[in-house]
Amino acid sequence: MLLKDKLIETKNKIDSLDAEIIFQHVLKIDKAKIYSDIKKEINKKDLSSIDLMVEERLKGKPLAYLIGKKGFWKNNFIVTPDVLVPRPETEALVEVILNENLQGKTLLELGTGSGVISISIAQENRDCFIFATDISIRSILVAKQNAAKFCCENIIFLNHDWNNEWLFPRVDYLISNPPYVDKEATTGEEEGIWYEPEKALFSKDKGLSDLKLILSKGKNFLNENGKVYLEHAPNQYEELNKFALKNGYLNFSNLNDLNGDKRVSIYQC
Ligand SMILES: C[S@@+](CC[C@H](N)C(=O)[O-])C[C@H]1O[C@@H](n2cnc3c(N)ncnc32)[C@H](O)[C@@H]1O
Incomplete structure (x- = not known):
């Protein structure tokens, strides 16, 4: 033919x-x-x-799983069905954190998946240091492959569940794109997500449970002037702002992604 x-x-x-x-x-x-x-x-x-x-x-299988890679920020990352397919919205989180002066700074990324966020940051800031964690050992293996592919030696990957004790040092920036989809609100028609790891997508309490846990635990792991950077759904930022203020944070800002949706929030004590 x-x-x-x-x-x-x-x-x-x-x-x-x-x-x-x-x-x-x-x-x-x-x-x-x-x-x-x-x-x-x-x-x-x-x-x-x-x-x-x-x-x-x-x-409905995502194209990224079929070809084993996905373009994100400036690279083509290895992607397998063990990790979330990196989304273009998440580039907004990377863009915002890259506006900070990260020279000599320490960062903690919770829920690194394929490693796209930490690696994109580390590649442009060779002298910052990043701890990147995930509950899924399989995703840590994919992230490590990506880090090796892009020669990022300033990231340590850790297999860790944020519901357990945190044994991290204090950091300057805590970053996370945690699961934030409300499973109750899905229709079954959503393209692709049923192929992705459940743990990467869904969170209890209307999708807010993991975001809130990270905010409340994370506060105790920030250096002076440290900040928490979170990706979330556009309808979650007001509830998160209220929660943050009740839990000792003093400042916040909510930023748009490329579609003009409130997708990234920054919290500071
Ligand atoms: C939305 S995905 C984000 C993946 C990647 N950072 C990205 O932006 O493409 C959330 C990640 O959090 C991890 N995760 C879920 N629950 C967790 C927990 N309790 N502790 C640590 N990581 C968890 C998942 O395995 C998944 O890799």
């Missing part, structure tokens, strides 16, 4: 961009080469790999 005919067939089944990415992945060529090779034959093995991936995509 000609590449051209297979590409047309695939684009009729799934999103055009997804089809091109699957072709690039299976045929191990870049986008320009797909179109310069458009009149070439595709071998049977590649045809069946494409069919298999299209089938999975049609069932």
Whole structure:
């Protein structure tokens, strides 16, 4: 079968961009080469790999899990079904923290997943030091692979459950994109999330339970002038602000992501 005919067939089944990415992945060529090779034959093995991936995509499996990587900030990160697929909204959190002077500073990231937040920060600030934790040992393994890929030696990855005792030193910045989806409010129609680790997505108390726990425990682990940076859902910031003020924080600010939604909040004692 000609590449051209297979590409047309695939684009009729799934999103055009997804089809091109699957072709690039299976045929191990870049986008320009797909179109310069458009009149070439595709071998049977590649045809069946494409069919298999299209089938999975049609069932809703995230493209990142099919091709094993996802672009985030300035890199392509390794992604497996053991980690959340990094979201573009999370780049807002990275952008805000990178506005700080991180020279010689210590950071703690809770729930690092594939490591995208810590690695994006560490790469641009080789002399800050980061502790990055996750309850999932499998995600720590993926994060470590990513850190090695991008030569980040200033991160220590720790397998830790934030419900247990915190044995960390005080830090200048505590960062987290914890699970914050309210499972009760999901409809079942959400694309892709049913393939992702439950622990990476859902939190009790309308999605606020982990955010609140991190705020209340985190306060005792901040150096003077330290700050907590949190990603959350757009409808959660007011409740979080109230909770923070009741729990000893004095200042907060709520920032928008690229869609104009309140997605990142900063809390300071
Ligand atoms: C929303 S994901 C964020 C992953 C990554 N930081 C990102 O932004 O793509 C939340 C992460 O928190 C971790 N997590 C969930 N509950 C946890 C707990 N009790 N202690 C530590 N990590 C936890 C999950 O395994 C998951 O990797």
